[in-house]
Amino acid sequence: MVENAQSKNQLFIDIDEGKIPKRVPVYTWMDITYIMQYAGVDLRKAQWDVDKFKDMIEIGAKSFQSDINPATFTRIQPVYNILGAQNFVMSSEGQIQHPEITGMGPEDYDEMIADPYKYTHDKILPRLYKNLDTTPEEKAKVFAKAFKAHSDIFGQIFAHHDLMNEKYGLANDRVGCQTVAPFDQVADQFRSFTGISSDIRRCPDKVVAACEAVTPMMLKAGVKPHSSRQKRTFIPLHMAPYMREKDFEKFYWPTFKALIEGLWENGAAPLLFVEQDWTRYLDYLNELPAGTQMMFEYGDPKVIKEKVGKKHIVTGLYPLTLLARGTKQECIDKAKEIVDILAPGGNYIFTFDKVAINIKDANPENIIAVNEFVKEYGVY
Amino acid sequence: MNLKELTQSVGELEEEKVLEMLNNFVASNPSEEEAGKAVAACQEGMAEVGDLFEKGEYFVGDLIFAGELLTEAINVLKPVIGSGDTTKVGTIVLGTVHGDLHDIGKNIFKSMAEAAGFEVHDIGIDQPVQAFIDIVKEVKPNIVGMSGVLTLALEAMKDTVDGLKEAGLRDSVKVIIGGNPVTKEACLHIGADSFTTNAAEGVKISQGWVK
Amino acid sequence: MEFKSEYYTPWSEYEKTNNVSPDNADVIKANTQTYEEMVFDFTMWLIM
Numbered sequence: 001m002v003e004n005a006q007s008k009n010q011l012f013i014d015i016d017e018g019k020i021p022k023r024v025p026v027y028t029w030m031d032i033t034y035i036m037q038y039a040g041v042d043l044r045k046a047q048w049d050v051d052k053f054k055d056m057i058e059i060g061a062k063s064f065q066s067d068i069n070p071a072t073f074t075r076i077q078p079v080y081n082i083l084g085a086q087n088f089v090m091s092s093e094g095q096i097q098h099p100e101i102t103g104m105g106p107e108d109y110d111e112m113i114a115d116p117y118k119y120t121h122d123k124i125l126p127r128l129y130k131n132l133d134t135t136p137e138e139k140a141k142v143f144a145k146a147f148k149a150h151s152d153i154f155g156q157i158f159a160h161h162d163l164m165n166e167k168y169g170l171a172n173d174r175v176g177c178q179t180v181a182p183f184d185q186v187a188d189q190f191r192s193f194t195g196i197s198s199d200i201r202r203c204p205d206k207v208v209a210a211c212e213a214v215t216p217m218m219l220k221a222g223v224k225p226h227s228s229r230q231k232r233t234f235i236p237l238h239m240a241p242y243m244r245e246k247d248f249e250k251f252y253w254p255t256f257k258a259l260i261e262g263l264w265e266n267g268a269a270p271l272l273f274v275e276q277d278w279t280r281y282l283d284y285l286n287e288l289p290a291g292t293q294m295m296f297e298y299g300d301p302k303v304i305k306e307k308v309g310k311k312h313i314v315t316g317l318y319p320l321t322l323l324a325r326g327t328k329q330e331c332i333d334k335a336k337e338i339v340d341i342l343a344p345g346g347n348y349i350f351t352f353d354k355v356a357i358n359i360k361d362a363n364p365e366n367i368i369a370v371n372e373f374v375k376e377y378g379v380y
Numbered sequence: 381m382n383l384k385e386l387t388q389s390v391g392e393l394e395e396e397k398v399l400e401m402l403n404n405f406v407a408s409n410p411s412e413e414e415a416g417k418a419v420a421a422c423q424e425g426m427a428e429v430g431d432l433f434e435k436g437e438y439f440v441g442d443l444i445f446a447g448e449l450l451t452e453a454i455n456v457l458k459p460v461i462g463s464g465d466t467t468k469v470g471t472i473v474l475g476t477v478h479g480d481l482h483d484i485g486k487n488i489f490k491s492m493a494e495a496a497g498f499e500v501h502d503i504g505i506d507q508p509v510q511a512f513i514d515i516v517k518e519v520k521p522n523i524v525g526m527s528g529v530l531t532l533a534l535e536a537m538k539d540t541v542d543g544l545k546e547a548g549l550r551d552s553v554k555v556i557i558g559g560n561p562v563t564k565e566a567c568l569h570i571g572a573d574s575f576t577t578n579a580a581e582g583v584k585i586s587q588g589w590v591k
Numbered sequence: 592m593e594f595k596s597e598y599y600t601p602w603s604e605y606e607k608t609n610n611v612s613p614d615n616a617d618v619i620k621a622n623t624q625t626y627e628e629m630v631f632d633f634t635m636w637l638i639m
Contacts, residue, residue, distance in 0.1 A: 083637070091506050093479040093532070099505065100484060103638075117596035117631075120638055129637070147633050177632075180639050189638045193484050197441040198448050201395060216594040221635040242440035262592055321531060321561065358479075358532040 024378030028066035037359035043094030065371035084131035176231030179222030323362035390425020430580025447491030470590035509543035
């Protein structure tokens with residue numbers, strides 16, 4: 001069978017419509033830094049060089065046997081630099097990471113709850129981005145520069161993605177926008193992991209109110225004019241595995257569920273990255289509206305397929321670490337094992353358990369071998 | 381003060397109760413010896429927190445809070461503890477290896493290790509090999525703890541152990557690695573003495589080494 | 592679950608305060624409100 005963009009798109013459309021596709025779709029995600037290293041360019045330089053991003057998108061499109069271009073841009077160094085970012089910082093090896101930082105003090109709950117978007121502009125942004133911590137005039141100028149840079153750079157990225165999809169016959173990008181679970185938003189970028197862990201004990205009512213207050217904002221972020229089952233809203237989940245179930249039930253779940261239901265009601269379809277081990281919470285996940293895509297990092301594939309795989313689209317669970325050190329045969333054997341469990345009955349897209357961000361995370365030859373194998377083996 | 385109740389309250393992470401008990405205790409003008417017992421009771425409470433974590437009743441968020449609580453408790457007790465440094469059981473050098481900026485796991489391990497009586501020298505995140513070598517030369521620890529969350533941290537840990545070997549320091553210390561990506565295989569590859577993804581277990585391993 | 596903020600101008604409010612003629616509302620909306628939304632999206636990108 002000769003495959004082209006249309007037949008590859010059809011694989012995903014079938015999944016989204018609850019039908020069994022011709023074969024298991026293969027969807028590899030890589031941070032652009034992985035592709036830069038694969039291409040042999042210096043991360044510390046290449047992340048500034050927007051012109052070269054296009055070459056990286058092309059390398060992503062043609063190199064890895066994924067049905068969707070793996071090249072994913074999340075962290076854009078020129079924009080962070082203009083802003084003086086404290087929350088996204090390049091490490092000594094050139095990887096941009098998120099150090100723990102507090103954008104909001106515990107005394108600010110009431111102000112944040114009253115108007116989260118205003119509070120974000122007034123307080124959070126100047127704390128996370130030091131070049132915004134200045135006079136209103138200078139702040140407006142820095143914001144304008146960064147906004148323009150962001151808009152231009154992503155404009156180029158999206159346009160080139162489309163071009164490369166056409167050139168190499170790939171399926172369309174599956175992510176249209178991103179949002180975050182309300183509790184994760186309050187925790188990660190506002191109060192920090194450490195701060196929130198104390199707050200849920202010291203001022204639980206405020207934490208609940210804060211999650212409720214940010215929910216409309218998070219919903220708005222996740223619904224775009226082009227949102228659909230094929231252009232999904234990506235939501236990386238974070239804090240739940242680090243909480244007790246009774247805390248999860250009280251602080252995390254109610255607004256998260258409301259967000260997911262709100263997305264579906266507004267024509268958006270979520271794609272969750274279920275980070276860490278959510279085994280304790282599978283029954284909760286199964287309560288979400290049908291057809292939610294969930295990329296699992298850890299857990300027993302059989303249990304996950306059984307508990308959420310009938311109602312939802314399951315992906316992930318293939319250990320990226322094996323691709324780093326395993327032989328080609330070991331990697332393929334693992335793919336067979338995972339596909340045998342997760343593919344029957346459909347509702348399955350082959351992905352790894354996490355996004356490759358550094359070339360040490362996975363041997364590219366193993367990625368290619370495994371993806372080729374799944375395309376042949378995963379025929380229904 | 382009822383020391384058992386103090387231990388139990390720390391174990392249950394009852395912040396208000398712990399602080400109230402300790403404030404009353406300090407107001408009663410205790411002797412240094414009594415204060416030492418209070419510190420020990422708090423440390424026992426932290427050990428209970430570790431046990432509950434291992435049993436799956438507590439999670440990382442609870443450990444972080446436990447660390448905060450212990451710091452607060454010791455701060456309350458400081459005026460009455462005195463200067464006599466009697467409880468030091470060993471010295472640990474701790475850091476997140478180069479290429480990795482994560483520090484939550486490291487900080488949990490740090491507070492639990494301090495609670496267990498270790499002197500901890502935390503050199504921070506994204507630390508080059510040389511920084512580990514320099515601090516090991518300076519403070520001559522029993523143990524070197526390396527932390528990391530990213531998969532690439534494993535290679536950086538190996539670099540660091542190799543660096544300690546080349547500097548002739550490897551045999552004078554035990555090396556423990558901690559963080560999301562560490563496994564038995566990774567531990568062998570890196571040349572560490574032990575590994576853990578669980579800060580409480582890490583402290584137990586460390587205690588075993590300095591007995 | 593409607594999003595509201597002192598710093599966000601929804602189209603209905605913009606229409607009122609900027610004398611938008613009903614005949615041209617569609618084309619004006621497409622060429623003005625889009626930028627309000629882009630600022631919102633950018634802001635959210637900064638805190639995710």
